[in-house]
Amino acid sequence: MMTVAGQLLVGYKDAAGALHKDFEMRVPTIEDMEWAIENAPENACSARLSRYIWSRALTRLGTLAPEAITPGLLAGLHYSDYTPLAAAEESLRGKLAPASADSGTSGSSK
Structure with missing residues (x-):
C-alpha cells in the first residue's frame, strides 16, 4: 500500500492533553469518494468532501x-492543517502518475 507521511502544523490535542501532529495517508480510492459523497451533508463544498475522504485515507x-x-475530529483542526493534508494527497497523486516514456528530447523528426 502506497502511503506518504507528514506533519500537521498545529495538530490535534486529545482529552488527555496529548498532541497528535504526525500522520500517514494512503492513496484515497473511488470508494472513499463515494463514501464521502454519501455521508457528507448535501451540497458539501470540496473542502468538506476532502475532510470526509481524508478521515478514511489517514492510516495514522x-x-x-x-x-x-473521523470527519468530526478533522473538522476541529486548525484551518492551517488543511494545507499539509492536501499536500500529502497531491504527493500521492504524483507518485501514481507514470513517468513519461517520451521526454520530448528523443531527437526524432516526423
Whole structure:
C-alpha cells in the first residue's frame, strides 16, 4: 500500500492533553469518494468532501487509533492543517502518475 507521511502544523490535542501532529495517508480510492459523497451533508463544498475522504485515507494521526480519525475530529483542526493534508494527497497523486516514456528530447523528426 502506497502511503506518504507528514506533519500537521498545529495538530490535534486529545482529552488527555496529548498532541497528535504526525500522520500517514494512503492513496484515497473511488470508494472513499463515494463514501464521502454519501455521508457528507448535501451540497458539501470540496473542502468538506476532502475532510470526509481524508478521515478514511489517514492510516495514522499521532497515536490515535485509525477508527478515531473521523470527519468530526478533522473538522476541529486548525484551518492551517488543511494545507499539509492536501499536500500529502497531491504527493500521492504524483507518485501514481507514470513517468513519461517520451521526454520530448528523443531527437526524432516526423
